[in-house]
Amino acid sequence: MDVFYSDKQKTFIPPNPDIPDRVEAIKDYLERAGGYKFHNIKSATKKDLLLVHTDAYIEIIESCKEKELYWLTPDTPVVEAVYELAKIAAGGAIRAAEKEGFALIRPPGHHAGSDYGMGFCYFNNIAIAVRKMQEKGVKKAFIIDIDAHHGNGTQDIFFNDKNVFYFSIQQDPTTVFPGIPAKNNDHVINMNSSAGAEDNDFMAAFENVKKYALKFKPELIAVSAGFDTWHNDNMTDIKIKDMNTYRKIGEIISGLGKELDAKTFVVLEGGYCINVLGALTWNFLQGLKS
Numbered sequence: 001m002d003v004f005y006s007d008k009q010k011t012f013i014p015p016n017p018d019i020p021d022r023v024e025a026i027k028d029y030l031e032r033a034g035g036y037k038f039h040n041i042k043s044a045t046k047k048d049l050l051l052v053h054t055d056a057y058i059e060i061i062e063s064c065k066e067k068e069l070y071w072l073t074p075d076t077p078v079v080e081a082v083y084e085l086a087k088i089a090a091g092g093a094i095r096a097a098e099k100e101g102f103a104l105i106r107p108p109g110h111h112a113g114s115d116y117g118m119g120f121c122y123f124n125n126i127a128i129a130v131r132k133m134q135e136k137g138v139k140k141a142f143i144i145d146i147d148a149h150h151g152n153g154t155q156d157i158f159f160n161d162k163n164v165f166y167f168s169i170q171q172d173p174t175t176v177f178p179g180i181p182a183k184n185n186d187h188v189i190n191m192n193s194s195a196g197a198e199d200n201d202f203m204a205a206f207e208n209v210k211k212y213a214l215k216f217k218p219e220l221i222a223v224s225a226g227f228d229t230w231h232n233d234n235m236t237d238i239k240i241k242d243m244n245t246y247r248k249i250g251e252i253i254s255g256l257g258k259e260l261d262a263k264t265f266v267v268l269e270g271g272y273c274i275n276v277l278g279a280l281t282w283n284f285l286q287g288l289k290s
Helices: 008-013 021-033 056-062 081-100 124-137 154-157 199-206 209-216 244-260 274-289
Strands: 002-004 037-039 070-073 074-079 141-144 162-172 188-193 221-225 264-266
Touching: 002 081, 008 070, 008 081, 021 274, 074 081, 081 264, 124 141, 124 154, 124 221, 124 264, 141 154, 141 188, 141 209, 154 162, 154 188, 154 199, 162 199, 162 209, 162 274, 199 244, 209 244, 221 274, 244 264, 244 274, 264 274
Parallel strands: 002 037, 141 162, 141 221, 162 188, 221 264
Antiparallel strands: 070 074
């Protein structure tokens, strides 16, 4: 599998849990495991960003200087390094979409809307990649978000686009960040898990992805892969305890891709239990490769 990664991601150490050690732990684990080919990332262009974000919002991120600390929200600071780093992350998502690979990137993106950022997110990486693939001719895309936090930004971006289906399974967002109720329509489906949900409960809800994907018949499957559902990750209250559960999730998505003859790619979102993050990611990717 092709993995898209940049050493430049080490340059920004924010005052929040999205630290460089996250992607480094995953990279080290995948390199030791073998079977993954690493590629450097070409940054997204401003034109790419404009596929999703407003020019005024991009200007806020682009114009901040190191000495002029600006906060989008209390957990999402903007300094000069952020703009270039966020363009690298978005570029990684685009390359993963083009090559059916894994974007090993930070900062994450699924909390960022067209004109706002929050929750460590600046640009919505997976949304930009999906829009880029639409630009290249993809007519129907199916986004699967397995992060424990609701991808409110992705939901908002595609809420009125019936050519993109957004399926998300997460802890009830009114009980954890972002604290905003999820919204559903005929192509946006949010499956809420209660605090304390374990492997069987989570998988029972996730199994619903099959009926929606098979009915929608996408050409492209895009996965927002967050691993903060692990029981020792203190960012949420989902309690997955068996690493093999992530492999099963990957296997289900792989099966959908084969049945639908849909290209599939993965973008890293959250996951903050660094001592096991590499193993969790590897298990998921192994399932996806099956």
